Amino acid sequence: MARRETWAAYGFLAPWIIGFLVFLAGPMAASLVLSFTDYDALTGTAFVGAENYRTLIADPRVRTSLGNTLFYTALHVPLTMVVSLGLALLLHRAGRRSAGFFRTVFYLPTVTPKVAVGVLFLLLFNGQSGLVNQVLGPVGPDWTTDPAWIKPGLVLIGAWSLGSTVIIYLAALQDVPRDLHEAAQMDGAGAWARFRAVTVPAISGALFFTLIINTISSLQTFDEVYTAFYGSANQQTYGSDAALFYVVYLFQQAFQFLHIGYASALAWLLFLIIMAVTLVQVRLSRRFVHYGGG
């Protein structure tokens, strides 16, 4: 009886197990092997040892794209988290009814395809005539052409789609037991003290989750950057190297220049970086993430 149940269980799991082997474990292994080869579908694949990795270390465009991506992530993730938390606190205070409406409003940009976000970026942040600079006046920089301002501009347009983070925080805030706040208030804690001692620990699980998820996706930024700065028709670059993001470079190497082996090495470097960043975040978070009790 129990054996039959086990077989039935694996029957239900079969799709995932097959998918895991064929589209995850297999490709991971293949990607690792390919990264040590000079892959060529026509003339055959040659084993080149660590050459791809040596090239990668010396490749200035790897450094540029990695630097850009890390810079973007370092600005984008904290900005998204802080603004989202602010908005979620406002929504929480506004009461459920009105929160519903604004929640919808804040979430709307996240259903906007990134291709459209890229177009909006080009036009709204246009240095001469874009709306953003009409508001800012003469201090507004050339967001889409000045290498120093391309990434800050992308960070701002990226923050437009922070809706899911807001909703996650709001859900977490609504789960915070009310008596914790009341107890702190009785002890004479002010608003800021309660925020720090009650709210933040109580929602630390959600903060941690969004930190990880936003970092991983931010390190893989592609769609809006490629839309705004790269041409798929003739492989040209419109912008400067300031918009060369890591996955954009990986995509170019793999699918435009057909350097499959080299691109696989790039993919593995990305994997290691993401794993390392995630591990550091998990380690650091052990000190401040509290589970249970809300």
Add this chain to the structure above:
Amino acid sequence: MARRWPIWTGLALAAVVFTYPFAWLVSASLKPRPDVFDNAFIPREWAPENYVTIWSAAPVLTWLTNSVVVALAAAGTVTVSSAIVAFGFAYFRFPGRNALFALVVGTMMLPGAVTMIPTYLIWNELGLATTQVPLWAQNLFGSAFYIFLIRQFFLGVPRELFEAARVDGAGYWRLFWRIAVPLCRPALIVTFVFELRASWSDLLRPLIYLRDPALFTMPRGMKAILDQFGQAGEARWEVVLAGAVLTTVPMIVAFLLCQRYFIEGVATQGRKG
């Protein structure tokens, strides 16, 4: 309640920042070329012919249809397969269950860019690398996040219901199909609309796989429009804007129709914590 006005002011200001780009997009797409950047909320002169222009300049209807077909295939397959796997994890007790489930959760952290190249080679071997199949077929095998999400719902079904059905002689498939699925319909709808959105918005995979413009999805077509009419091309932004509206509006409509499910899904996502 005297101190509520700062909350309202803050929310209202934020709401303007979050909605204005939409208004701008739609309004600018209806302006004649010289007026695109004038930023007037209501066009001084209307130019609905921008939509006629894009209609004749690009196979927009084909691209929209392709997007609908691909998104429905992607969402349909991932919902069914993830539900089946989720039931396997929620109902059965079997050796290795916790380890396997940890593996499922672990794969959520795996960056998609890492498996991108070998996956392309697989589809290439199968002779499907330039078709729409790679855009949805992987969903036949379930997807970690949705398996996690649906499993949470299945775990909430009272076990007595399953046991009663077992006593009546129901097989496992019947438990899944007749009890678990109907009782957890919201989770399945969340999965469906989430994947619908993800698939509709995807640019990277269509860039990798689609060569023939007749197969393009709308975002991929939008990129082609931008290449032709954008900054490297004829700088006819009014055409680009009309394309951006056509890419965006179907998703906005879908969202407004099913927003409860979108938002429920996101809120649940944060709780796994």
